[in-house]
Amino acid sequence: MKRTDERLNxxxxxxxxxxxxxxxxxxxxxxxxxxxxxxxxVEKQISFDSEYKPITSLEYFAGSVLSSILLxxxxxxxxxxxxxxxxxxxxxxxxxPLSLVGVKxxxxxxxxxxxxxxxxxxxxxxxxxxxxxxSGALARSPIYNTLKRSMSLEVLFKKxx
Amino acid sequence: xxxxxxxVGAVIYDPRVTVIWGIISDFFKEEGLEIECVYxxxxxxxxxxxxxxxxxxxxxxxLAWLDTYLRTDGKCxxxxxxxxxxxxxxxxxxxKDSGIAELDGLRGKTIGFGAVDSPQARLIPINxxxxxxxxxxxxxxxxxxxxxxxxxxxxxxxxxxxMKALTAGTVDAAVALDLNWEAWKKDGTVDENQLVCIDTTxxxxxxxxxxxxxxxxxxxxxxxxVLHRMDYGNEAHRKMMDMEGLKEWVEGRISGFSQLRxxxxxxxxxxx
Numbered sequence: 001m002k003r004t005d006e007r008l009n010x011x012x013x014x015x016x017x018x019x020x021x022x023x024x025x026x027x028x029x030x031x032x033x034x035x036x037x038x039x040x041x042v043e044k045q046i047s048f049d050s051e052y053k054p055i056t057s058l059e060y061f062a063g064s065v066l067s068s069i070l071l072x073x074x075x076x077x078x079x080x081x082x083x084x085x086x087x088x089x090x091x092x093x094x095x096x097p098l099s100l101v102g103v104k105x106x107x108x109x110x111x112x113x114x115x116x117x118x119x120x121x122x123x124x125x126x127x128x129x130x131x132x133x134x135s136g137a138l139a140r141s142p143i144y145n146t147l148k149r150s151m152s153l154e155v156l157f158k159k160x161x
Numbered sequence: 162x163x164x165x166x167x168x169v170g171a172v173i174y175d176p177r178v179t180v181i182w183g184i185i186s187d188f189f190k191e192e193g194l195e196i197e198c199v200y201x202x203x204x205x206x207x208x209x210x211x212x213x214x215x216x217x218x219x220x221x222x223x224l225a226w227l228d229t230y231l232r233t234d235g236k237c238x239x240x241x242x243x244x245x246x247x248x249x250x251x252x253x254x255x256x257k258d259s260g261i262a263e264l265d266g267l268r269g270k271t272i273g274f275g276a277v278d279s280p281q282a283r284l285i286p287i288n289x290x291x292x293x294x295x296x297x298x299x300x301x302x303x304x305x306x307x308x309x310x311x312x313x314x315x316x317x318x319x320x321x322x323x324m325k326a327l328t329a330g331t332v333d334a335a336v337a338l339d340l341n342w343e344a345w346k347k348d349g350t351v352d353e354n355q356l357v358c359i360d361t362t363x364x365x366x367x368x369x370x371x372x373x374x375x376x377x378x379x380x381x382x383x384x385x386x387v388l389h390r391m392d393y394g395n396e397a398h399r400k401m402m403d404m405e406g407l408k409e410w411v412e413g414r415i416s417g418f419s420q421l422r423x424x425x426x427x428x429x430x431x432x433x
Contacts, residue, residue, distance in 0.1 A: 048176040048177045048179060048180055049177075049180045049183075050177075051400075097176040098173060098174070098176060098200075098202070100176065101173065101176050101179045101200065102200055103173045103200040103201065103202055104199070104200060104201050104202060104206060104210070105201060105202025105203065105206055106202055
């Protein structure tokens with residue numbers, strides 16, 4: 001008899017986890033995005049007004065990237081080492097912002113060309129073990145693994161002392 | 162009178178500046194006069210837009226005003242300006258240890274200017290030197306810092322680079338708008354112990370709203386009446402006014418552009 005896990009691997013569900021989201025716009029100026037049990041209301045893709053308070057699409061996106069990377073450290077299954085402190089900083093560069101606000105003469109597509117994430121963490125490991133621990137954790141961030149193939153996404157690790 | 166929104170043009174090089182125009186738009190809407198903002202990459206495009214009636218009113222640099230003035234045979238309509246647009250001047254700065262004490266000392270020297278199309282950091286100071294017997298292309302060497310060409314010197318980068326070059330010793334003098342010079346001294350960008358202003362141009366004016374000659378003068382007057390109701394005491398207005406650098410909108414005038422017109426004649430800058 002073949003091993004059980006070989007038969008399991010033939011199953012779609014064992015290889016792919018599908019998720020569906022629905023978005024609506026009742027007022028035709030903002031959108032409501034439904035998650036599994038919740039919803040979020042988004043008014044703008046991005047705001048250039050430093051006093052604008054609601055969360056924009058771009059902020060949700062950046063927050064997703066950063067939270068996914070940090071949580072990859074905290075949720076790591078079968079981890080032998082314990083993260084005692086962690087903090088991250090994300091910097092991103094949006095190219096062609098003037099296309100986004102409709103400035104005549106700028107036609108290029110706005111896009112995020114570069115993101116840098118710096119993770120500061122305290123974990124009781126020496127240098128080589130620390131690096132292995134970090135790269136192992138990062139490998140479990142699906143958002144990182146997706147984006148690293150499509151853009152310049154650098155993740156730096158700094159050991160808190 | 163037409164009730165269509167008034168189309169107002171503005172040159173935008175930083176997306177954050179659209180916040181200013183959003184506040185102005187909201188204010189006009191509250192006052193019952195709707196405006197539609199049209200953004201341009203550079204002033205040449207904006208003047209083209211005004212000439213083709215894509216917009217009714219343009220927020221023009223002094224050079225864009227002159228371009229419009231010449232293209233409309235002087236028939237364009239003059240609008241308001243910021244209080245801070247009036248009575249500006251350009252400073253000529255040298256290193257204190259250079260021994261240069263007056264404009265004539267710049268003969269044979271290298272002068273750092275801003276962008277090629279900057280009224281305050283190139284055209285007007287070159288004309289000022291000409292008035293004092295120093296001819297362009299003959300009596301000194303021009304070192305230009307072309308940051309944001311097309312923005313008519315709106316971007317401070319060219320002037321700042323010229324000042325940095327002066328500090329570094331790669332040019333013998335640099336020019337800058339008085340407001341920038343004062344701000345840099347205050348925030349420590351330039352060291353007053355090293356640099357000194359040896360001369361200034363006469364006073365000139367800066368940006369101004371300009372309407373197409375065919376735009377209804379009644380609507381333009383209505384626009385200006387609303388604009389002048391913006392109040393620095395109002396918190397929302399103050400935010401916009403601080404970003405745009407004014408305390409109040411004042412009546413426009415074209416007498417403050419005479420040096421620029423003279424400079425344009427001297428350098429034959431605009432192709433008209």
